[in-house]
């Protein structure tokens with residue numbers, strides 16, 4: 001079994017939960033202190049040894065492509081001014097991997113976005129990372145899934161327990177039969193069930209290792225919940241074949257496409273930032289409404 005080389009990162013959604021901010025700027029470019037959300041996702045993939053970052057963008061999202069492409073004019077100015085630290089930040093982005101951009105012509109759903117990456121992926125297992133879900137960078141969330149793939153040889157969905165009244169926001173897999181915090185073979189996965197349809201609280205949280213067999217299943221998948229082509233519906237067929245493993249992710253997660261989580265992430269990342277952390281901490285201690 002070869003290790004995973006390619007990451008597919010869809011960033012072509014409309015981001016309607018964050019309007020009007022997302023009218024002209026993708027939510028994946030929202031800053032967490034001094035880096036856009038999408039850079040944290042790419043850094044996570046890079047830390048797990050992935051070398052090819054396939055970003056699925058839409059026609060209007062040039063800022064994402066610009067962020068991961070070189071900017072020779074700026075590099076030259078920084079060099080001339082001896083701004084080595086700033087230059088290092090730019091070089092760091094280029095060192096994260098090779099960037100490949102594919103276009104999703106219309107936002108027909110996450111499953112459709114993944115299908116747009118088929119040619120770039122080819123016939124190998126790949127990682128799928130949602131461009132607005134981030135995990136505490138101290139814990140390597142994706143690595144847990146890669147380990148589960150290596151030991152099972154099967155597709156893997158990263159899961160975490162969510163409050164019961166939140167199940168209708170996620171793809172929900174059946175609970176494990178036995179102990180928690182170990183991977184288990186998925187029997188069922190259902191997109192956005194209502195709380196009275198499921199007892200499980202195990203939600204798919206934006207990280208997957210997928211077999212290339214997913215592409216044929218996605219081609220056969222008709223629009224599902226919300227009229228969108230759902231990756232969950234194709235995964236459900238992998239589960240029917242006994243080919244899907246659920247792997248708990250032991251890392252704090254922020255869904256930055258959601259305003260509350262985005263603000264919480266901004267505060268936590270600011271508090272941990274080496275340059276501004278102590279000042280922000282002092283500010284929050286003295287803060288009165």
Ligand code: UTP
Pocket residue numbers: 010011012013014015016017018028056104106107108109110112113130131132257
């Ligand atoms: P979301 O469902 O969170 O994104 O998809 P969205 O549709 O943009 O969000 P809302 O609900 O309207 O606020 C998860 C990831 O999949 C991408 C999004 O950009 C996001 O990173 N996505 C979603 C696509 O690339 N294409 C799609 O058609 C849908």
